[in-house]
Amino acid sequence: MKLIKLHFLLAFVLPLMAMAQVKKSISIHNNSALDRKESVTAIKWAAVLSSFPQIDTANFVVINANTKKQVPYQLEHHGNRSIQNLLVQIDIKAKSSLRLLIQKGKPEAFASKTYARYVPERLDDFAWENDKIAFRAYGKALEKTEGDAYGYDVWVKRTNKLVLNDRYKRNEYHIDHGDGLDYYHVGYTLGAGNMAPYIKDTIRYSANYHQWKILDNGPLRSTFQLVYDTWNAGGIKVKAVKTISLDAGSQLNKIENSYTFDQNEPMPVVVGIIRREKQGIISLNEQQGIMGYWEPAFDKEGTTGLGTILTTPAKTMWVSKEQLLAKTTVTNKEPIIYYSGACWDKAGKITTAKQWMDYLNHFNEELKNPLIISVK
Structure with missing residues (x-):
């Protein structure tokens, strides 16, 4: 009976642990007295890879940690074969911070701007x-x-x-x-x-x-x-x-x-x-x-x-x-x-x-x- 319970517990916990392992956090700090609206912000792709080396570029989403909604993004190449930056469009108030999460998932279809x-x-x-x-x-x-x-x-x-x-x-x-x-x-x-x-x-x-x-x-x-x-x-x-x-x-x-x-x-x-x-x-x-x-x-x-x-x-x-x-x-x-x-x-x-x-x-x-x- 205990063995069955252990298997049940592992079946529930291990997927959660796996999800936690593929979820990474990006902190964006606005130390100025300026509100930023519709700001396209570049995050070095090398920094993303160093924290999330197993990322699948065709199967990930960026989530606003507060709203839980997906954030529009772009993989910027700047004419190179390799990715240079992860671009996100955000609003962020003066003297505040914003936390974004990167995790596996299917990105929504955002209109090109x-x-x-x-x-x-x-x-x-x-x-x-x-x-x-x-x-x-x-x-x-x-x-x-x-x-x-x-x-x-x-x-x-x-x-x-x-x-x-x-x-x-x-x-x-x-x-x-x-x-x-x-x-x-x-x-x-x-x-x-x-x-x-x-x-x-x-x-x-x-x-x-x-x-x-x-x-x-x-x-x-x-x-x-x-x-x-x-x-x-x-x-x-x-x-x-x-x-x-x-x-x-x-x-x-x-x-x-x-x-x-x-x-x-x-x-x-x-x-x-x-x-x-x-x-x-x-x-x-x-x-x-x-x-x-x-x-x-x-x-x-x-x-x-x-x-x-x-x-x-x-x-x-x-x-x-x-x-x-x-x-x-x-x-x-x-x-x-x-x-x-x-x-x-x-x-x-x-x-x-x-x-x-x-x-x-x-x-x-x-x-x-x-x-x-x-x-x-």
Whole structure:
């Protein structure tokens, strides 16, 4: 009789012990005075493996320990064969902690919130979006045509759904079909936050990108590279590789540029935002490296807000006839990182210049106060 009871007890306890062995904990600490909302957070995959070496990448879930609900995640490769990071999207209050659990299980089907693609059917566009905003860069086929432009373009949205493919399929992205449109004019400027060498007090534009590569494509982060062939930048031969990431829930891209050029000293560069003829609201914060612009309302289409945040010292910021400009320097073959993006008042989230400038300041403070992560 005792033997039967022992077998019964083992049959009940051993599965629980096995479950406990495959459940690991991630602690995320927000020591800042900032609430984080819809924050895409990277957890080093090496740290996950060190605590959970037997993890099955096709059969695990991430659980919020408080709500007991699954958390959306992405395995980020960043162009490598091996996994680099586990990305999770979380909300976490100021001065608080969040505990996540990793365990075996079937992940729920979460809607993808980011997307990027090469668009050969539209003269080599490269377009990307998240659940807030969309952008595009211009490719080789558009060079020396009437519609050519140097900077980044903005496609405004008022839906959390992905819309790029539908807009290109309709071929009417300048008309608002209820989810937004493309009414942003770029022309021969840096548009919505592109960067270019600034040699002898002149912006030295490259040609359009000629090569592209997608490193990751959702559901929480899309990352890709655009390669710009060597050009003459005021007597300096320059080549550029631009790596752009857009996270779910963010109005701003992370842009990492790597310049190769034939001189030893640092090269001056500028980030620019095209300026409209009518009066808008401009904020130039050289100390924090933040440049913000709330455009004048554009007829019935509404108002677009633009912004950039430097992570290197801003030498100066100024407003020319055509653009808002922020100057910094780059070193040969050393990546420079900055952030650039946009919002639209008709999306209903950021509807005033103050709200937009507050968003940029909040984003900058988040960069300065990263979350602290530990895996056990």
